[in-house]
Amino acid sequence: MSAEEISFIEKYDLLGCIQCGRCTGGCPVSMRTHLNVRRFMYDTQNEERLEELSERPEIWDCTTCYTCAARCPKGLEPLEVLIGLRSLQIEEGRIQPTVRDALESIFKDGNPWGSPRAKRLDWVGDLDVKVLEPEAEEVTDVLLFVCCTDAYDPRVMKVAQSLVKVLQAAGVDFGIIGEDESCCGSEVRRLGEEGLFEMCDEENVELLNSFNVNRIVTISPHCYNTLKKEYHGLRHPVLHYTELVAQLLEDGKLTLNKEIGKVVTYHDPCFLGKQNSIYDEPRYIITRIPGVEFREFDRCRERSLCCEGGGGKMWVESESKAERLAEIRVTDAKEMGAEVIAVACPFCLLTLEDATKVRGIEEEMRVADILELLAEAL
């Protein structure tokens, strides 16, 4: 551990913990992995054991969904302790190859997917999208922060394309950063690479502040959370697209004409729901799509089940062979008679869609971002 001003115990207020067990009780992966976050809250109080604890493989099972912190009666954030242990590993240079590649790719090309910066605009295709100039005289209403996954992943880029269509239909004045856009660093911080995250924070804040815009809109709840709550000195207000689109619908600026005659349910992304209390806007949007019959999961809103896509899990394979939470999720959706699981997060989209394939129900169960449904209903 580097010579820090405050100790591990003080940093995470470990002595405030009363070992009540709500963190592990609520932890979505506690039943399928060896992770018991309450025990880490206790064991890390012995600083001599930190190195040994940081070598435990289960610290990489945490999805950083935040349930443990949301439930903690003492206002502590147990997940941060696990991130702190990951940092110790990274500082020691003990790092899994997949994680190392993702972090190097962010450092080099500004994205975790190992793709060159020059390909960052490929998703735009023949859509007509304004690329913003820094320090422009004219104000643009919305800066669209696209997210690496939306920009590079061939499946997820359809979501970004849908958002462009929706915003154009609503007459919103918006633009994107273009090739200079870099990863927000949400996953970087959660993988424990503190130094690289500080760089993302500084460089992105400087870049974003250079644009003459009224507000920033993100597609991914992970970017949203980081820009809104973890950056230092960002001048512009940050919105998630569901907030903007719900407002457009309410103001009558967006009209939906085509019927989507499907039974639709909605899966709350942890970074939108549990971490930012955005529950109503996505539902408001879905229930205004013509022909949609909306059904709630039993486990919804504050009790929603994590899909296991966050916390760097896209680059870390769990040792557990037990049923994935995303599989439980798609099975539940099928049992309630849903035909579409709507999501509002690129990771949820990928994990749930993958789960429908594992379960062999990809023909009968569609996983789609709310934006894709909206674009189809225009």
Place this chain on the structure above:
Amino acid sequence: MNGKPKIGVYVCHCGTNIAGTVNVEEVRDFAASLPDVVVARNYSYMCSDPGQALITEDIKNYGLNRVVVASCSPRMHEPTFRKTLESGGLNPFYLEMANIREQCSWVHEDPIAATEKAKRLLEAAVVKARNLEALEQKEVDVEPSCLIIGGGIAGIQAALDIADAGFKVYLVEKSPTIGGHMAQLDKTFPTLDCSACILTPKMVDVANHPNIELMTYSQVEEITGYIGNFNVKVRKKARFVDMDKCTGCGDCAEACRLAGRIPNEFDEGIGMRGAIYLPFPQAVPAKYTIDKENCLFLAKGKCGETPKCQEVCQAGAINFEQQDEIVEFKVGTIIVATGYDVFDARKKPEYGYGIYDNVLTALEFERLVNASGPTGGKIVMLERGKKKKKKEEEAEAPKVPKSITFIQCVGSRDKSVGNEYCSRVCCMYTAKLAHLVKDKIPDCEVTIFYMDVRAFGKGFEEFYDRVRREGVRYIRGNPSEIFRRGDKLVVKAEDTLTATPLEHETDMVVLSVGLVPRSDNREIIDILKLSQSSDLFYLEAHPKLRPVDTASDGIFLAGVCQGPKDIPDAVAQAKGAASAAMIPMAKGKVKVEAQTSVVNEETCRGCGFCVELCPFTAIELVEVNRQGWPVKVARVNEALCKGCGACVAACLSGSIQQRSFKDNQLLPQIKVLGVK
């Protein structure tokens, strides 16, 4: 006595509280060097008998006419030393205190700097003491009557004690009956006394007591005045039933078109009532009330041809023309016993309360196990919000749960909902409810999830031992979430003793909700200017030594409105509040503040700024004749003035001075403290 000041200075060690940090000898020698100081002493405990004797002896021997005590806060011992001066034959207002404990030795570590500060504080007190004046403490008569707000067990007990002692009591209760939460409970822990059996006789005593005037369905609207002479205004809400005529027969309630269709507050919404109702059979007074929000005739202007209740009431007691009535009376003292709300479990959405029919609060469950409750004491699975079934299906008996799970600390010890405190009763009422389940359904699997069991009271630990041996399973771990799997509820938790995460399937979940300040507390706070502690319960005057008093003289606290407590503690506090309230009433007279404000009517411009500012409505504008011209000037009612000084600071023309804090007393003090 008003000749040259002869000042005695006394420096207290307070054991090591002061002397451990401040060099008391040095402070004493410094005091002796100040002008007009004729004697300076230090002593281990000035407040002790021998300490006080030093002062009275010196008054005699040196002819002292001013005394300065350098010790603790005046809040602590000013009354003590004022009495010392009196017994030495000196006007008590010739005392000045220098606080060298709370404001010096307790908060500083460097002994040299602390000693220098103590000297400065002492010198400031000495220069102020030089110009102190004798004041006269007036007495006012005390009205021999008491207002009690709230008719739960605390209010009831206080009312009975005071009334039995021969004083008049006005007991004001907001709901249609007295009894409070205790009337809703089935058995009480740890003795398993039937709650209603021990409470209802007291309720009847209240109704029959010649010294108690009971006002139910009533609200305090306004209180003015001061200890001994409070003027109270109460709104008696219209019940639309003539209290003198109603016999309590209940024909009206049966006839009401809405009978069985409105959730009964007393049954926590599990049982139903009509628009005209008696909350429960033993209600006091045993008179019916029409709820005007729901009554078809009152809310919509039409209830069939004629309202059914009116049709069947043989006493002719129904009166739809009845209006709210305002009653005014005087009292000498006030006891606030407004009780509590239970924590709103919806604020913890992870437990699914309000979503799942069979996630209940403990108070709902209390009504479910209660023999006088809506199921006659049968514990059955609930189907909430379902309309009454058609007759043929009615035969289907409600299901009995095979497993019931309790979750403790819901809304207590929980920063995430803003309640950091322990509610003190939940561990035990949970054990009691678990026992009742085992008693009624022996093969029911009963599980209690807990984080700590706090069995601190008389007989509590023994009861906890007994309940465990009855087969109630205690699992250490506070659950995090509830969801549904098939027709079962799943409690997601960790058994922290074995570090096993688990999904516990059960039929019914009971949330052991904590006690919270009433949502309508603000009304009483505004009327009485009460303070709140950080937990938002009402604040007592001193946590150890004045636990039933408030900061306002003559106003006392009883029961859970001051903080969570069980029935015996609430009763004990009520008895304490009753006896405290009876002290001024028994004396018949009470001293009022002497350090009041006084207006110079020659220079007052009558702007009225002070009138608006005064928090005690002690100032009014009066017309006086100034050299043939009628002018308005401010005048202070000395009985109402509390000596807060707000008017003095605000007066635009400098026409108000406060006794003992006049310019010629304060300015020299400021000079000493401000200029080296």
